[in-house]
Amino acid sequence: MLHRILIVTAVAAEADSVSTGLGLGGQELVPLPGGFVLRRHTDGTAPTGRVDVLVGGVGPAAVAAATGTALAYASMTETGADAPYDLIVSAGIAGGFVPLAPIGSIVVSASVVAADLGAQTPDGYLTVDELGFGRSAHPVPEALTGRIAAALHAGGRAHTVGPVLTVSTVTGTAGRAAELAARHPGAAAEAMEGFGVAEAAAAYGVPVVEVRAVSNAVGPRDRAAWRIGEALESLGHAFGLLGKTVFVDLDPS
Numbered sequence: 001m002l003h004r005i006l007i008v009t010a011v012a013a014e015a016d017s018v019s020t021g022l023g024l025g026g027q028e029l030v031p032l033p034g035g036f037v038l039r040r041h042t043d044g045t046a047p048t049g050r051v052d053v054l055v056g057g058v059g060p061a062a063v064a065a066a067t068g069t070a071l072a073y074a075s076m077t078e079t080g081a082d083a084p085y086d087l088i089v090s091a092g093i094a095g096g097f098v099p100l101a102p103i104g105s106i107v108v109s110a111s112v113v114a115a116d117l118g119a120q121t122p123d124g125y126l127t128v129d130e131l132g133f134g135r136s137a138h139p140v141p142e143a144l145t146g147r148i149a150a151a152l153h154a155g156g157r158a159h160t161v162g163p164v165l166t167v168s169t170v171t172g173t174a175g176r177a178a179e180l181a182a183r184h185p186g187a188a189a190e191a192m193e194g195f196g197v198a199e200a201a202a203a204y205g206v207p208v209v210e211v212r213a214v215s216n217a218v219g220p221r222d223r224a225a226w227r228i229g230e231a232l233e234s235l236g237h238a239f240g241l242l243g244k245t246v247f248v249d250l251d252p253s
């Protein structure tokens with residue numbers, strides 16, 4: 001059975017890739033408060049199941065507002081729903097940490113980490129957790145990452161499982177890339193939305209995972225080296241694989 005899944009992207013091009021990859025056919029546009037619009041895909045054979053795709057904007061704040069709105073809307077309009085969705089996926093393109101996550105490959109989050117939400121001190125960086133203000137990481141159920149990785153493997157799609165960092169400023173120097181990699185061992189990718197999506201998901205008790213296609217390397221800025229088209233194609237292919245496997249037989253626990 002298809003479950004209730006919300007996939008959140010930053011921009012329309014990412015949402016298009018995901019929707020095309022999923023190949024679910026019919027799409028209904030559902031206007032939400034605040035001017036957000038859900039793309040709702042229903043699968044015809046499962047009246048309670050569906051995949052909603054939401055373009056939430058770039059950066060953790062924009063996407064948290066959009067995701068929170070979608071979750072509030074679903075919880076207020078769907079009677080009998082214990083939680084508005086079974087799973088929320090933060091999806092899009094990302095920078096990959098070299099050599100773990102090459103361009104074109106897929107990264108699946110083992111955790112969703114706010115990498116610059118904290119304070120610089122003379123003794124080093126302190127996270128918001130260490131400052132006593134909240135949390136800077138959301139774990140992803142291992143069973144879920146395992147199933148996503150297995151589906152990508154079976155479909156021949158190169159992938160890495162590791163922490164995915166959320167930053168508010170795209171890394172543009174080797175020094176910053178090294179600093180982030182040292183602070184977050186095993187970090188596979190950085191992007192700008194995952195933690196915002198995860199904060200909204202956590203407020204509603206819904207599991208979250210981030211799935212990213214690598215468009216560029218994390219490091220010195222080199223616009224000529226971005227491969228956005230290749231990454232969007234890879235993203236669509238990955239969601240095609242997930243739509244036929246993990247998303248139709250979901251156990252995120």
Ligand SMILES: O=C(O)c1cccc(C(=O)CC[C@H]2O[C@@H](n3cnc4c(=O)[nH]cnc43)[C@H](O)[C@@H]2O)c1
Nearest residue numbers: 010058093094095170171190191192193216218221
């Ligand atoms: O101007 C630059 O040097 C630059 C380099 C990479 C990406 C950008 C963007 O403005 C894209 C932001 C958008 O795409 C995701 N993304 C893709 N690559 C990265 C990255 O290396 N670091 C952080 N975010 C990345 C991100 O989630 C945004 O949605 C500009």
